[in-house]
Amino acid sequence: MPQIEETQPKCLQIAHHIRDQILRGDLRPGDEVPSERQLAADWNVSRPTAARSLEALSHQGLVEKRQGSGTYVRGLAVNRRARELYGRAKQTGKIYTPGEYAVITSAGWLEAPDYVAEALSLAAGSRAVHRQRVTKNESGPITISTSWFGADVGEQAPKLCDPDRIQEGTLMYVESVTGRQGSYAEDRMCARLATEDEAADLELEPGAAVLIVHHVVYDLQDRPLEFAEATYPPGRWAFEQGYPIS
Structure with a gap:
């Protein structure tokens, strides 16, 4: 022991x-x-x-x-895509496979929405750093995702506000500059209709159904490190679950 x-x-x-x-x-x-x-x-x-x-x-x-x-x-029930992206970044230093790429559509400081502040254990109305991206491959958009970090992380990680891609991935970069190591993650999922902006970014018909994943990464001290919200179009959902049948 x-x-x-x-x-x-x-x-x-x-x-x-x-x-x-x-x-x-x-x-x-x-x-x-x-x-x-x-x-x-x-x-x-x-x-x-x-x-x-x-x-x-x-x-x-x-x-x-x-x-x-x-x-x-x-x-x-594991968000396989999130797990695979993180594992790939650890092994290769790159977060996307050949043919995949991300377009950063927004980055910088904003007042954190209430659900983001709650997930990151921030006071209501706190400012936080966000990075929003649309990930695509030759078949079209894969997902829209927005990562949020508290002010303490944002002040140590200036690249989060830069619209250029972070090759090793956002979380790997944050770990390297803050010294805080991601330990485990929790996912919460629901389905709803896409907003007008989401439908446009994902090249969907107005009112199409999308899957929403709220992904919280905790560090070794069980403190929330990153909150990410991902929006998946139909046909791009990748989740798995194992369980005994006897």
Whole structure:
């Protein structure tokens, strides 16, 4: 069992260890995770600390507590495109595949909309940095996406306000200049009708249905680092889910 380090709260170290087991596939959907009592014994921590670890995993959407039974790994619905883009940037230093390209349509400081401020834990009315892009390939638009960052990140990352592309990807650039490392992400999805601007950018008929993904990246201290809103046209949705059938 890994040793507790003093650089990070004990409950988060335990939660991150279990989270990594889940994301690697060592713990699969439906598997039971160690109980509070077992975690307390294995890590030599108090029961309340162990409980906070499981609460952190539950908040991240990775586990669910079943009354009278235990805590189990949830089936994970993953935004495959977001995961693949980040993985490609880590491996190759480039975020897009050959034939794909992004056009930055807006960049700079704006008052954060209420839902963005909430996602980034900002005070209402706070200014934030945004970058909006339309990603395309030979078949046409793939998605519209807007990344938002708090003022502390914006002040350290001046390229966010530059309309030129950031080759390694926005998040990789932010990590490199701020020292904050993305740790895990949460996605929330819904479908709705495209706005007039979205329909124009995605080359859709007015009133076409689109898929909206709100993507929040958290750092190693569980602080929100990036909020991204992506709009997918019909036929460009790429999501996957694995779960046991027995």
